[in-house]
Amino acid sequence: MKNIKQRRRTIALIVIFLFLFLIIFLVLRKADYELEYEIDGYQITESYQKEADAYLFSLAKEDKNYATILENQSFSSRKLIYQIEEYQNENETCIVIYSNQLRFNPLCQKDGEQISYHLVSDTMKENFEYKTLENTLNEYESIKVNQYFYANYYIWNYHGFYHLNEGTKETINLFSKDIYDPKLIYQSANLLFIPDYDANYYFEKAYILNMDTGKYETWNLENRIYFDSVILGEYDNEIYLVDKHEKKEWKINLSKKKLEQVGSESKGGVTYQNGFQDVSMTKLINQDMNFTDTTLYDYKIDNGLFKTFQNYQIRIKNDSPNQIIKKESDRVYYLIGDTLYCYNEDYGEIEIMSYFEWNFNASNVIFID
Numbered sequence: 001m002k003n004i005k006q007r008r009r010t011i012a013l014i015v016i017f018l019f020l021f022l023i024i025f026l027v028l029r030k031a032d033y034e035l036e037y038e039i040d041g042y043q044i045t046e047s048y049q050k051e052a053d054a055y056l057f058s059l060a061k062e063d064k065n066y067a068t069i070l071e072n073q074s075f076s077s078r079k080l081i082y083q084i085e086e087y088q089n090e091n092e093t094c095i096v097i098y099s100n101q102l103r104f105n106p107l108c109q110k111d112g113e114q115i116s117y118h119l120v121s122d123t124m125k126e127n128f129e130y131k132t133l134e135n136t137l138n139e140y141e142s143i144k145v146n147q148y149f150y151a152n153y154y155i156w157n158y159h160g161f162y163h164l165n166e167g168t169k170e171t172i173n174l175f176s177k178d179i180y181d182p183k184l185i186y187q188s189a190n191l192l193f194i195p196d197y198d199a200n201y202y203f204e205k206a207y208i209l210n211m212d213t214g215k216y217e218t219w220n221l222e223n224r225i226y227f228d229s230v231i232l233g234e235y236d237n238e239i240y241l242v243d244k245h246e247k248k249e250w251k252i253n254l255s256k257k258k259l260e261q262v263g264s265e266s267k268g269g270v271t272y273q274n275g276f277q278d279v280s281m282t283k284l285i286n287q288d289m290n291f292t293d294t295t296l297y298d299y300k301i302d303n304g305l306f307k308t309f310q311n312y313q314i315r316i317k318n319d320s321p322n323q324i325i326k327k328e329s330d331r332v333y334y335l336i337g338d339t340l341y342c343y344n345e346d347y348g349e350i351e352i353m354s355y356f357e358w359n360f361n362a363s364n365v366i367f368i369d
Contacts, residue, residue, distance in 0.1 A: 033078065040084040042095075048078075052296050055102065056310065057081070064093055066107040066114055067312040069296060071329045075101050089124045096128070105345055116316040118348030131346050140169045145353045149331075149342055152211050154192065155355065156182055156365035163214045164353075170214060174207060183364050186231050186239055187211075190369050191254040193239060195227070202226040202245075208254050211369035219257050225250065232284070233291025235272050240291070242269065242284045249284060299324055299332045305343070307332070316343050326368045335362055 034047035045058045054071040083098040091111050097104035106117040106128050117128060138145050141162050143155060148166045155162040160174040179197045186193045192209040194216070199205075202224045209216040226245035233240060239252040242263070249263025249270070263269025268280045272291040283289060297309040301324065305317035321334035321341070331344040339354040358365075 035078060037079055039081050040086075042084050044081055046078070046080060049296070054296055055080070056296075057097075058312070059084070059095070059097075059107070063112070064095075064109060066095060066109065067309075067314075068104065068107055069309050070102055070104075071296070073102060077101065087124065087127045089121060092120050092124050094120060094124060094127065114312070114314045116314060116343075116345075116348065119315065119318065130348075133347060133350065136166070138169075140164060141171070142357075143353055143355045146351045147353075149344070149350055149352060152369040153353070154209075154211060154367040154369075156185075161209075161367075168214065172209070172214060172216070174216075180361060181363070184227065184229060184231060184241075185364060185367070186234075187367050187369070188234055188237055188239055188254050192216075192367060193252065193254055195225070208257070211367070221259055223250075223259060223261075232271060232289055235276075235291065235294065240270070240272075242281075244285045247281050247285065249281070293327075295327075295329070297329070299327050305332070305334065317349065323362065325366050333366075333368055335366075340366065 032048060032050050034045065036043065036045050038044065042059045042061045047056045048054070049056070052071065053074055054069055055073055056067070056069050058065070058067045080099045080102055081097055082100065085096045085098075087094045087096075092108060094106045094108040094117060096106050108115050108117045108120050108124070110120070118130075133147055133149070135146050136148060141157070143162060143164065145164065148164070151165065153164045155164065157171070158178045158180065159176070160172045163170045163172055174194065175197045177198065182197065184193075184195045190211045192211060194207040194209060196203040196205045196207070203221075204224045205218055205220045207216045208219055225241065226243050228245045229241055229243045231239060231241050237253070237255065239254070240262070241250045241252060242248070243250065247265040248261055251260045251262045252258070253260075263281060263284065265281045268278055269284050270276050271279050271284065271289045272294075274292050279289065297307060300306050300308055301320050303320060304315050305321055306313045307316055321336050323335050325333040325335060325340065330346075331342050333340060333342050333352070335341070335358060338356055338358040340352040340358075342350045342352050344350060
């Protein structure tokens with residue numbers, strides 16, 4: 001009898017514990033929110049978007065306005081800023097934000113425009129600490145490398161790729177003839193989709209290259225795809241391609257090696273413009289229907305280089321690059337002449353490498369993982 005009572009007490013304690021745990025979980029689990037508060041004279045709007053796992057902060061004081069976005073962060077607490085320090089120098093103003101849980105880089109503005117703290121004057125820079133990188137100077141096949149910055153680089157060489165990273169320098173040959181316009185090569189996560197450019201007019205196989213290892217495999221397609229095709233974009237690691245010759249739209253999943261038809265001349269196809277939309281095949285073939293970006297931020301060239309999110313934009317470079325190569329949350333890669341650069345919020349502008357061939361052909365020939 002005594003043992004039965006003890007078991008009942010144990011079961012009751014377990015039930016109570018689970019009930020309390022459930023209450024705590026429901027209270028503390030992350031959810032979208034927005035709140036306003038004031039710190040050191042700044043009106044702060046703090047919001048969290050659970051789907052993107054990102055915080056957005058806007059700060060305003062008199063005629064000074066700043067904004068920043070911090071991704072891949074998640075905390076149960078709110079009201080994350082507890083102190084703000086302000087620095088002024090002629091037409092520049094910067095603030096340093098203190099938080100117990102988040103790390104902020106200084107936020108700066110000049111002449112009413114928010115700019116990267118890497119663009120302020122030398123006098124203003126004396127107030128902050130800046131990270132530096134040790135350059136790696138070497139050369140491979142006429143590519144002069146200054147800094148790898150913890151990434152893999154695949155450089156098109158007309159037959160395949162030069163694969164470069166901190167520990168690898170190799171040539172990957174795929175094709176017997178020179179390919180000057182490999183417009184259908186597409187990167188999805190760490191995989192490259194590479195049509196069989198040795199074929200004529202259309203291809204019935206493709207290569208899938210793993211950018212982490214440099215290894216590739218041959219994928220024999222169940223259908224032919226004409227080179228007169230365009231790639232609209234990607235959603236959820238699936239590539240959407242329109243074959244103009246056959247008037248078909250395909251969805252391509254590289255990790256599963258799956259090719260699925262999602263559009264035809266009679267039924268039309270789909271595009272992603274802030275959500276999937278049905279569209280006629282005529283529009284897909286004749287109009288620029290590239291997918292809109294699904295991230296919270298973007299980078300644009302407009303008399304300079306800017307990082308944009310919602311209604312905000314931050315100047316990160318004063319002059320304009322030739323073209324943007326790749327966009328990531330904390331960095332953007334771009335070309336100026338024959339030189340590839342990367343802008344990172346911690347380090348500013350970093351010279352990565354230069355290659356004389358990029359003076360003549362820089363379209364869809366650099367892939368970075």
